[in-house]
Amino acid sequence: MRGAQRHTRACSPFPIIHVPILSSLSLLLALASAPTATGPAQDPAQQVARRAVQQGRYVPLEGVVRDALKRHPGQLLEVELDDGVYEVEILRADGVVAAEDGAGRLMRILLAEDDAALAERLQPLLEQAGYVVDVVADGRQAEEIGQVEDLQAAIVDLGLPGLDGLSVIERWRGNGRDFPVLVLTARGRWHDKLAGFDAGADDYLTKPFQTDELVLRLRALIRRSHGHASPRLQCGPLQLDVNAGRFDLEGQALALSPQEFRLLSYFIHHSGQVIGRDRLGEHVFDGGHDPDSNALDVLLGRVRRKLGTDLIQTVRGQGWRLAAPALLGELFKRSARDRLDNELQQDMLTLLAQAEIDADGQLQLRQEPNDARFQRVFSGAYWQITNSSGKVLLQSRSLWDETLPVAATGAAERNLPGPLQQSLRARVQQVRLPRANEPYVAVVATDRSALDADVAAFRQRSAMALAVLVAAWLAVLASQVHFGLRPLQRLGTQLERVRRGDAQHIDTAGLGAEIAPLGDELNALLDHQQRMVARARTSAQDLAHALKTPLSVLAAEADGEGRAWRATLREQGARMQASVDRYLAAGLTADHRERTPVATVAQAMCRLMARVHGERALQFQAEGIADDLQFAGASADLEEMLGNLLDNAGKWAQREVTVTARAEEEQVRIDVRDDGPGLAAEALAQVTQRGVRLDERESSSGLGLAIVGDIAASYGGRLALENAQPGLRATLWLPMG
Structure with missing residues (x-):
């Protein structure tokens, strides 16, 4: 349709047909005369479709609202006026079309x-x-x-x-x-x-x-x-009992019309969501809401007055939402309301103190309350006394000919609608006077607009103050971030200098007490990486040195022939293969996360070396090593170090080689001792140099004890050699796991 077209939803596989009157009169009359599921159509809108066509235009029958949405089981007809021409929307379907209400009702x-x-x-x-x-x-x-x-x-x-x-x-x-x-x-x-x-x-x-x-x-x-497991839904002081179909505000029942109940129900089921005018009108008025009508605004105004609070908030340009009030504003409101309730209680006591039963058994006041507001018509201050059946017996002049709609048992404070659609705060109390035949219900009420205005002003001022505080807090936070991150900026600058090669370490002097430990850890990491790079470079040099001699021998024997030449080739090839295998098995990257039992490795290496040196009947023994003593490193590295030390000791030992280990100053100390001739003082300084062998008669690669020292150094440990009288003692200090 053109103009203010309605959105309708069909429960049918059939399409919605828009029929312009001037061009489709015959089709329209045929569709309008179709039988429905409930027999001949009697709805006025169908009568419009059947009979109200004059000179090609629709003329609504008397009593038919032109924009009313008419529903019935067989057809749905909507009469719309556009530029003076009525158009009819025909839905061919079985069933009904209706808007749902988020309250669990309708x-x-x-x-x-x-x-x-x-x-x-x-x-x-x-x-x-x-x-x-x-x-x-x-x-x-x-x-x-x-x-x-x-x-x-x-x-x-x-x-x-x-x-x-x-x-x-x-x-x-x-x-x-x-x-x-x-x-x-x-x-x-x-x-x-x-x-x-x-x-x-x-x-x-x-x-x-x-x-x-x-x-x-x-x-x-x-x-x-809808995400509500409980039959009671709550938003701040407002509570809906779904099963009972009742709203309570601050524990007191709200008197609501059906439309007011539907509106508030939809709000509380979509608490916190912004609901637009069209959506709210469709649900509250069951699809028959005219967007140009102010009926929704009037309904919202009535509900807001009954709530007496800003629970329903206006979101400009979007709609409304139901939101619980802020905690600070709610506390102020409760304090102000309690003060008002105390004043009402005092007025109630003053009123009841003047009430009595006269000689005729009629209720009267010895003297009316002195507050001048009770004498001024519709002033906002009222009192009223009724009998048990609700008949007004006495009331203040300010009520004029109005009454306060209230009935009570006991005593309570509540919100009431007053004259001129005022929102009142009332004290209601049931009393029984001497010589009275029945109880009476006394009400003292006052206009709560001043209370609501004070609460609104407080919330506005507190919101402004909170905004200022938040802005100040953000400014302080920004300054803290700016100045607090300066040490990190300096740290980043120094890391960049290390990356470019302008510095080897980070200067932690200007980083501050909080960032300096991070700089120390980064320096330790840089040192570790430098050691690993140096170790890799040294390993490459050692491997080249180990291969140099066999390659020289092969070059010298290149022109040889016969069995001797083949034997030399096999021997030197085996030496090169042994050197390569050693570096492949060494695990040159130290892994401090692995934990290796020292006793297990020492015993295994002793058994292995006893077989290697079996022709000399040497004894290799691991003594006094605790089972829980662990090396913080890879087992392959420990095997490489102990194997090298035991092998060198076995070459010089007379009868036995002994391995001992213990914890010393949070490190593992491992001693490998032989009973051989030992070393001269000048030889001790040379033996750990790469490529130096004291016994050139032994078949080895010529790498000496330098490899052991390199592996130990990669873990932050060290190797030391000293004469033990008799023999030589090699001592390893390694990190303890």
């Missing part, structure tokens, strides 16, 4: 039931419970409605014609439709229930059943689908 649900008698019995009961019900008897139609319509819940029978209920539910869930589904069926066996839940049903009710149970289950499903 929600749109689908009833898919092929038993016509049961569906006819359930529909009015569900509508009486507050739901708008679409009834279908075919599975395919139910499946299509669930795919395209905004349903709050669905009740599905499993034995539907066309498409069974399980398939309907599975297709809904497969397409992401997540509204609650309650299965209502005569199939009550356990595997039928499992199949229903597996298909995606949320609840399962077998026939026969109690309708009250069906309604309660449906309410619970819808409530949980």
Whole structure:
């Protein structure tokens, strides 16, 4: 349609047809005369479609509102006026179109039931419970409605014609439709229930059943689908009891009209969300809201006055939202309200002190309260006394001919609507006077607009103060970040100098006490990396040195022939292979995360060396090593170091080689001692140099003890040699695990 076209939702596979009157008169008359599911159409809108055509234009019949949305089971007709020409929107469908309400009342649900008698019995009961019900008897139609319509819940029978209920539910869930589904069926066996839940049903009710149970289950499903497990919803001082259908404000029941209840229900079910005018009007007025009407604003004004608070907030250009008040403002409001309640209590005591029963048994006041506001009409200060049946016996002049709508047992403070649509704060108390035949209800009330104004002003001022505090806090935070990150900026600059090669370490002097430990750790990391690079470079040099001699021998024997030449080739090739294997097995990268038992490695290496030097019958022994003593490094590195030391000791030992280890100053100390001739003083300085061998007769690579020292140094340890009288003692200090 053109102009102010309505958005309508169809529960039908048939399209919505827009029929311009001037061009489609015959089609319109044919469609309008089509029979409906409920017999001949009697709705005024249908009469417009049938008879109200004059000279190609629609003329509404008397009493027909031109923009009213008319619904009935067979057709949906909407009469719209656009530039003087009436157009009719015709929906060919079975079922109804309705807006749902977020309060759990007047929600749109689908009833898919092929038993016509049961569906006819359930529909009015569900509508009486507050739901708008679409009834279908075919599975395919139910499946299509669930795919395209905004349903709050669905009740599905499993034995539907066309498409069974399980398939309907599975297709809904497969397409992401997540509204609650309650299965209502005569199939009550356990595997039928499992199949229903597996298909995606949320609840399962077998026939026969109690309708009250069906309604309660449906309410619970819808409530949980909105994220509310409890039947009581709350937003600040406002509480909705869904089951009782009652709103309480600060513990006191609110008197609301049906439309006011629907509006407030929709707000509390969407608490915190911004709700636009069209959306709110559609739900509150059941789809019949004119966007140009001020009915919604009037309704909001009435509800706001009854709430007496700013729970409903206006979001400019977007709509409204229900939000709990800020804690500070709420505390101020409660304090101010308590002060006002105390004043009302004093006025109540003053009023009751003057009340008495005269000789005729009539209620009278010896003297009216002195407050001049009680004498000024509609001043905002009122008092009233009624009997137990609610008849007004005495009241202040300020009420004029109005009354305060109240009935009470006991005593309580509450909010009341007053004359001129004022919002009142009232003290209500039931009293029994001497010589009285019945109790009386006394009310003292005052206009709470001053209280609300004070609360609003406080909230505005506190919001401004809070904004200033937040701005100041952000400024302080920005300055802290700026000045606090300066040491990190200096650290980054120094790291860049290290990367460029302008410095070897980070100067921690200007980093501050908080960042200096980080600089120390980075320096330790740089030192470790430098040691690893130096070790890799040294290892490459050592390997080149180890291969140099065999290659020289091979070059010298290149022209040789015969068995001697082949023997030399095999010998030198074996030496080169041994050198390569040693560096492949050494694990040149120190791993401080691994923990290696020293006793286990020492015993294994002693057994190995006893076999290597078996022709000399040497004894290799590991003595006095605790089982829990661990080396903080790779086992391959420890094996390489001990193997090298034991092998060198075995070459010079006379009868035995001994290995001992113990913890010393948070390090592992390992001693390898032989009973050989030892070394001269000048030889001790040379023996750890790369490529130096004291016994050139031994078949070795010529790398000496330097490899052991390099591996130990990579872990932050060291190697020391000294004469032991007799023999030589090699001592390793390594990190302890």
